[in-house]
Amino acid sequence: MRDYEELVLEHFPEVDKVQCLSIPCKDASLEVCLVVFSRAEDSRYFLSPAWKLEEIRRKVSRYKPSYVPLKVFNPVYEQKEIYFKAVLRDKVQDDGRTLRQLVVLAQDYIAPWYRKGEIPETGRIYSCKALYARMANHENLMPEAELKVDDIVMTFNDIELKKEDKTFGVSHPWNVLLPKVKIELLSSGDGIGKAGIEKNFIIR
Incomplete structure (x- = not known):
């Protein structure tokens, strides 16, 4: 080969x-x-x-x-929605900056080639736990968070209980994953079930 x-x-x-x-x-x-x-x-x-x-x-x-x-x-770019919901800590004044940073954290894990100008890899598999940890550990967020990819849902409880990791990837080995990152941030007085500040980001 x-x-x-x-x-x-x-x-x-x-x-x-x-x-x-x-x-x-x-x-x-x-x-x-x-x-x-x-x-x-x-x-x-x-x-x-x-x-x-x-x-x-x-x-x-x-x-x-x-x-x-x-x-x-050519490589085939497969779009996938990454949905992340989290609660902001008290006294966070610039939620827009936090949104942008969370998007970069997700993109740098799934598609680091895009910002670095590097050649992408096809057929990659990604860890939900790894992506959750990168985003949920942001300094401006409370511990409680929720990550959804396809039909996979990962929460803070899943991490605490050390449940088995789940993975996601592309549908064909020649595809490259292109993330569409959807972030929802809640105020500190709300729970994860409430609606909050929402923003969509997609690599184009």
Whole structure:
């Protein structure tokens, strides 16, 4: 598999990274999928034009066995909503700043490549406990908080009782998770069940 990656990088120097995936087919055979990352056309999401992907496919096809299916494509960015609810401590005056910091904490865990300008990783799996800890331990928040991702809900009680961690990720190994972070902050006089200050953030 590494030979395919090296082949693309050798013949297409404008490509920054190639990830070779072996995908099982219904007939028990394997399909080779090459995910191409290139800054040349798109410095934010590393997307290549269709003609370039076809050119790469034709080049690699010359070196692979004829019976092995080959696909060459851009990374697919899969959006996922991250919902976090927490209670502000007393005397917190700038809740907007706290909101922004919480969003950065979530984004830096799920998509650190975005702010750093790095090449993203496909197929990653994430820990709900790790994400919860990063956000709930913010200095301006009370201990009680709630995190929701898909159908997973994690609360302060789950952490205290040391319940088993749950994970989330993308639906396909060639996908990159793109978080849509939704934050709801409550005043110190409210419980986690009350409605509070809400804000949506999405990487675009």
